[in-house]
Amino acid sequence: MTRTTGSTTLDAQTTTTLPGAEVLLRALVEQGVEVIFGYPGGAVLPIYDALFKQNHIRHILVRHEQAAVHAAEAYARSTGKVGVVLVTSGPGATNAVTGLLDAMMDSIPLVCLSGQVPTPLIGNDAFQEADTTGITRPVTKYNYLVRRPEDLAPAVHEAFAIARSGRPGPVLIDLPKNITVGDAPYVEAHAVTPRTTRMGSQPDRAAIARAVAAMKAGKRPLFYTGGGVINSGPQASAALRRLVDLTGFPVTSTLMGLGAFPGTDQRFLGMLGMHGTYEANLATYDCDVLIALGSRFDDRVTGRLDAFSPSSFKIHVDIDPSQINKIVHVDEGIVGDVGQIIDLMIEEWEKQPAYAHKSDLAAWWAQIESWRALDCLRFGQNKAPDAVIKPQQAIQRIYELARQTGRDTYVSTEVGQHQMWAAQFFRFDAPNHWLTSGGLGTMGYGLPAAVGAQIAHPDALVMDIAGEASTLMNIQELGTIAQYRLPVKIFIINNHYMGMVRQWQELLHGSRYSESYSDALPDFVKLAESFHATGLRATRLDELDATIQKALEHNGPVLVDICVAEGENCFPMIPSGAAHNQMILGPEQEAGSATISKEGQMLV
Amino acid sequence: MQVEVSGSAVISLLVDNESGALARIVELFSGRGYNIQSLTVAPVDEHSQTSRVNIVTTGTQSSIWQVKTQLERLVPVSRVVNLTAEGPYVAREMALVKVVSSGEPRTEALRIAQAFRARAVDTTASSFVFELTGSTDKLDSFIELMRPLGLVEVSRTGVASICRGPQTIQNF
Structure with a gap:
């Protein structure tokens, strides 16, 4: 335990000593941080007090720590900067775990600051104590428990270097309350040699x-x-x-x-x-x-x-x-x-x-x-005005109508069928505009991600393509959207099912839809209104375009409940355990797909 | 695909002597399903800032290569060398072996200990504690021989290893 961070050169003459929380914020400012997504609590009160007294960093108050991490991920993904999260000890930190793993799997640069009980209480099962570095070790690229004031500033500088270098990822800094309250020396970034410099070699x-x-x-x-x-x-x-x-x-x-x-x-x-x-x-x-x-x-x-x-x-x-x-x-x-x-x-x-x-x-x-020429994404939409909307139709029209606006557009998704359809139908012409949970597949990612993207790009069109089940996992972020008047457009592709679960149950489990029906759903229009947003609904084909248009034209937050066909499956699909030439195609293409072997179908 | 043969490998690491460094290494092995046969760790530089970790693991060549590259990703790890792959090396461990017996088995235990150049570091009328240093194989066979002669307890250090010749872990 002789060294906790990269080597520093401390010059006694030029050392400034400040309360730890101020050292922390100063280091964040030096690292170029403009926005923090967070939620206060007992162990981080000194940091929140220091935040209150400054104007360099904007704090965005989320409604759940998991959402803070997803918002920071989208902020990072859409700007190329490091996203920053601030959570309290114990439950604050454990709530952040899913987000940290999500960032780890998708290589998103983040720095998560977590409060911790004072060092003398660590290990005593103190109120809101968690072994945060222990819990987050496998879900971060690296983490710190700052035990000594002189390690604070170097840890922050090194954390940013680690988060953004090589394959990016999340880094957590656990900050005991006595470290943020007590005085600590400030060390500038240039005086810290991060250990990332050990890595890296010349291309072969x-x-x-x-x-x-x-x-x-x-x-x-x-x-x-x-x-x-x-x-x-x-x-x-x-x-x-x-x-x-x-x-x-x-x-x-x-x-x-x-x-x-x-x-x-x-x-x-x-x-x-x-x-x-x-x-x-x-x-x-x-x-x-x-x-x-x-x-x-x-x-x-x-x-x-x-x-x-x-x-x-x-x-x-x-x-x-x-x-x-x-x-x-x-x-x-x-x-x-x-x-x-x-x-x-x-x-x-x-x-x-x-x-x-x-x-x-x-x-x-x-x-x-x-x-x-097979046109594998083609789907059969009944064109009658009162026809049930196919989910593919909804997503394709959202894409086309959003594109017609000519606006800089960021798209987040939740996880499941709607995510795959969005990936299939949206054509992105620029990087950093597509925000989705790939590796971890975290339901509830899209709504807070839209928050993060809209904070980063206040003038852009930010849309969350959502499923009714996923979006309920972080629906509380409608509060954040209301507080900061974020004009996010949330399109819920509502098929009353956890669609991807339903699809697998149909294909692999004899259509036994065990617990995948979205029962007792809220009235999403009223839900939106109760969160000071506009709620819209489309239930028939002839309402679809106008509803999407209306949402896109509105200058505030909109939640659109698009009621779609319940039993639609996402194709093409390579069933698990099958090869790439053994795709299952949609009903529209099946007749023309000679290369799909019976064997491939049986692998389902 | 050719079938790969599984074998054991000695991996030596230099790591920053910081809190949690060993946990990162051990969790990497358990989290990714790699196997640890033995593990030793101790500070090795004059200021106790760097520790050397020696791990004996088993796996196919490609899985051991994976272990190495995964270890290299860890921030506190500054050096990873697969000694088994890099050439001749020395690997030694120490065992303390307690034998409780009397009469003929006791005499026989002492005789075998002498043959193995084990030292009796504790002796009572009914017991010996032998200290033995050597390769894992040598320790294994000594312990096997002691088993019928009143062996009651074994404590082993795990393998410490170093490459032969003037080369060091720093300049592979």
Whole structure:
């Protein structure tokens, strides 16, 4: 216990001593923090008192600590900055755990400040005491318990460095009350050498050259891009576009990577994986070179592992060395920042002999277009005015009508069918505009995420595409939305079911809908009104567009209850344990899908 | 896919001597389903700022490689070396072995202890405590031999390891 943070050089002459809470805030300001999402409590009162006395940092009061973390995640995801959370000890900290794991799984940079009982009481089962560092160790990239005043400022500076460096993630700092009350020396960021400097190495140029040579030899190539491209920054997305322009190769993306490459570009095949498009999944299965950029071969992407892209030469670029060969054995692993590696790939592509398989690539594109012709996302909407709205119709129209506004648009989702439909139907042309819980799949993510995005982008259109079940998990955030007059648009795709659970029960459990019916739902319109928002409802097809329009035109918060068909399933679907060429298609496509084997269907 | 053979590996780490560092390492193993056969830890630098951790683990080559890269992600971990993969190394552990017996088994225990160069560090009329240092195999066989001769208690340190030659863990 001799050292708790990165090495510091303390100069006695220039050391300023302040109350710990002020040291904390000063360090946050030095780190560029403008917004904190939090909830007060006994152990963090000194910090809240210091917040009260300053004007540099804005505090957003949420209604539940989990929501504070999701809001900070969306803030971080949509700005590229580190999100900051402030919660009290005990239940405040434990409520934050789900959010921290969500950020860990999706590589979102966060710093979570938690209160703690005074150091002399630690271990005594004091009021609102929790072993917060113990509880959060597996859900954070790193965490601190600040036991000595001199460790406070260095811990904050190092925490920010850790959160944003390498593969980003959440860092928690547990702050005993006597540390924030008592005096502590202030140390400036430049005087702290974070331990992140130990990591990081130069990109392996030879490996990049070999990878590009393999790309040049490819006749059926495919880029498989992920959230790493977004995390690497907008310049990485720009570099990806240049690389695709240069090569002419098709692109598919993971859920987390949507927006890195323009969704409206012809070379974009849509998302791959369990609810990916027909063309993206078949291209993944049949390609001969697979270039994974900042993606991690998640099980929702790979499906059955031994049948994942069976005949391809696999290149994997990732900033985290532990991801390479973790799930899928790759032929060329390259460790480094994906944006930087793409730049080097471009350099190498131009240096090496010209691509010699243009006609093969054209044939590959013809093949892809024939798959695309199936139009796998097409659904059958009865066009009668009083027809029941299909959930796909609702989401497609929200997308189209929002796009017509021409506004900068951020979209968050909850988790389930509506999330997958949103991923399928929304076409994102820019990174950082799609906010969803990918790795952890946290129901209740979308509403607080919309709060965080709207705080970060007050003039933008922020929408939460929600399910009626998910959104109830953090519905209390309507209070936050009201307090800060956030003009968030919440579209509840209300099918009276936990739709994805219902879908799996239909396909895998003999249609026994065990506990998946959303019984005793509130009247969402009245619920919205009670939270000082506008509530709207659409129940028939002819009400849909007008209702969406009305919501989009309103300049305050709107909650729209879109009552949709109850039994709709999300297709295409790769059932768990099946390969990419064993998709289940929707009723509209089934007749035309010769490649779907009976065996694949039986795997359901 | 070729079938990979499972084997054991000695992994040595240098870690910041801070609260929770060992917990991070141990939780990484349990959380990801890796196996720890033995673990030793002690400060090794003059200011007690750095500890060395030696872990004996088992797994396929690729899973041990995974263990190594996962360990490298931990902030307080500054160095991870798979000694088994990097070349010749020395691995030793110590055991304290208590034998309670009399008559012929007691004499036999003492005789075997001498053959193994174990030291009797505590002796009473009815018991011995033997101290023995050596490879894991050597300790295993000593303990097996003592079993019928009144073995009642064993305390082992786990493996400490270091690579052979002038190289150090710092310059792999």
